[in-house]
Amino acid sequence: MSKSIDNPECLFCNTRMHSFFNVLDKSQLQLLTQHKSCAIFKKGQYVFNEQGLPHGLFCVNNGKIKLSTIGFDGKEQILRLAKSGDVIGYRALISNQRYHCSAIAIEDSSVCIIDKNFFFQTLENNNKLLFEIAKKIGNDLKIAEEHIVSLSQKNVRERVAEALLFLKATYGFAPDGQTINITLNREEIADYVGTSTESTIRFLSEFNHEKIIEISGKKIKIINLSKLTKTANLMD
Amino acid sequence: MFLDSAKLTGECIKNLIHELYPSIQYQFVLITSENDLANTDNGANKKMNELLNGLKNEFQSLTSYENKLVFPSVLKKFETNKQSDNTQQINIADLQQLTIGKEHRLMQMSDKLSSEIKKSKQSKKDSSIIKLTQIFKNDFAVQKSKWNQIISKL
Numbered sequence: 155m156s157k158s159i160d161n162p163e164c165l166f167c168n169t170r171m172h173s174f175f176n177v178l179d180k181s182q183l184q185l186l187t188q189h190k191s192c193a194i195f196k197k198g199q200y201v202f203n204e205q206g207l208p209h210g211l212f213c214v215n216n217g218k219i220k221l222s223t224i225g226f227d228g229k230e231q232i233l234r235l236a237k238s239g240d241v242i243g244y245r246a247l248i249s250n251q252r253y254h255c256s257a258i259a260i261e262d263s264s265v266c267i268i269d270k271n272f273f274f275q276t277l278e279n280n281n282k283l284l285f286e287i288a289k290k291i292g293n294d295l296k297i298a299e300e301h302i303v304s305l306s307q308k309n310v311r312e313r314v315a316e317a318l319l320f321l322k323a324t325y326g327f328a329p330d331g332q333t334i335n336i337t338l339n340r341e342e343i344a345d346y347v348g349t350s351t352e353s354t355i356r357f358l359s360e361f362n363h364e365k366i367i368e369i370s371g372k373k374i375k376i377i378n379l380s381k382l383t384k385t386a387n388l389m390d
Numbered sequence: 391m392f393l394d395s396a397k398l399t400g401e402c403i404k405n406l407i408h409e410l411y412p413s414i415q416y417q418f419v420l421i422t423s424e425n426d427l428a429n430t431d432n433g434a435n436k437k438m439n440e441l442l443n444g445l446k447n448e449f450q451s452l453t454s455y456e457n458k459l460v461f462p463s464v465l466k467k468f469e470t471n472k473q474s475d476n477t478q479q480i481n482i483a484d485l486q487q488l489t490i491g492k493e494h495r496l497m498q499m500s501d502k503l504s505s506e507i508k509k510s511k512q513s514k515k516d517s518s519i520i521k522l523t524q525i526f527k528n529d530f531a532v533q534k535s536k537w538n539q540i541i542s543k544l
Contacts, residue, residue, distance in 0.1 A: 313451065316488070323484035324459045346458070348451055388491030 161192050162215060162266070169215055172239030174286035182276065189272035194264050195219075201242070201257035201265055208247040210267045214240045217263020223255040235260070244287065245294070247273070310349050314357040315386035317346040318367065322376060330375070337372040361385075395543070396468045402537050403461050410525075410533055411453055417522040418446050438506045438519070445499040445522075452492045460485050467544055482544050493534050500526035 164170055164183040178186060192215065195201055201212055201219055212219075219236040233255050236242045246253045247270060259265075277284055318334070321343075325336040344354035358374075361367045366382050368375040376382055421442065463480045504523040 316451075319488055320455050320459055320485070323481045323488060324463050326481060346454070348447070348454065386488075386491075388488060388495070 161187055161190060163187050164190070164266075167215070169213075169239035173213060173241050174283065174290055175213070175241075177282040177286050178276075178280070182280070185272070186268065186276075189269040190266045192264060192266045194262060195259035197259055197261050199259050201259060201263075202253050204254065204256040205252045207252055208243055208270065210270045211244055211247055211273050212242045212257065213266040213268060214238055214242065215264040215266050217265075218260045219257050219263055219265070220260050221255045221257050241290075245291070248287070248291075310347070310353050311357050311360070312385060312387050313347045313349065314343075314354060315361070315366075315382050316388060317343060318361075318374065318376065318382060319386050319388075320346065321374075327376075332368075332377065333373050333375045339372060395540075399464060399468070399540055399544075402533075402540055403465070406533060406537065407457070407461075410529055414449060414522070414525055414530065417518065417525060418442075418449075421518045421522065435510070438503065438510065441499055441503045441506060442519070445496065445503060448492060448496050448499065452489065452496065455492075456489065460489060464541060464544065482541055486538060486541055490538065493530075497526060497531060500530075 164175065164178075164186045165180060170176060170183075175183075175186065190210075190213075195217070202208070204223055214236050216238050219240075219242060221233045221236060221242065222230050223233060224230060236257070242257055243253065245251075277287070321336060321338070322334050325334055327333060328335045340355050340358070341351050343358070344351040347354055358367070358369060361382070362369045364381075366376075366378045366385065368377050463485060464482065467480055467482060500523045503519060504527075507519055507523070
């Protein structure tokens, strides 16, 4: 169980300046103080649970909170860390959905919980706050999209490495013991990988730069086989 | 003995290409046509959708390598053995190691999908996905094990 503590005044809260509540005026901040409670979450305690229904908005006053979910492999996947001044749980609250992740204190943390109804009423009457939240959500979306791109790119990188290993196993090496014994153009390699020629060229260049392979025209020399195997991520 | 082995290998490849893989492909099509998991905001559905996409991509990747490289290489091995010609240095052990890695990944994805279904409540959708995971567990795993035993002896 979290431990309730006296409500710190939002008006004098330094961390508020880093959150979207920095646009509220004095009277609005006094109202905010009246409509929130503050609690201490010991290290390891849950602030909210994945699939739980949101009843309020959480503002981290002090400490650190991790937002995590359980991945496909059953392992914990940390989505992000929230620190002093960060507001968490707003996406589920605003969209009226269950939490898609859990929030767990990774050190003793004090968190203010703002009443759901009050928050919505304030939003209805305060365009500045609404705009700040829209900016925050837009920024979060950008970060999430960048993350998706980086994940899919990582997957293509693995697949390019995998393709080279298949080609090496099938055609073997030329007498130099390093060059794959077949000449394929980039389109043909991309066809094996199942991706665009542009992506294939990009990752082949990366491997070349990292000295995993050496490219000479259509010839590909495998310089570091163990690194290529590791990159393919197939031998787990 | 050599002819028996070649015949067994050919039959196994035929079975994979003409029986097992089309049944898996059909199941993927069935799942896609029944519903679109990507259109829902439900967290469990999103996970299932991602797993299904991952499984489909990995399956297509495996079959592509097998059709283009592995199966022709294995069959060529019999040809070159017959002709005592070793011009192409096919490394069957390496190819097997690579495909086993992909098969292992597919089975892991299928198992995870299976555990996600247990959390889900969409019965109609789930029945097709359950069927898919059962094909992987009961047919794919068994036939692949048989295939790997055959090519281990080459």
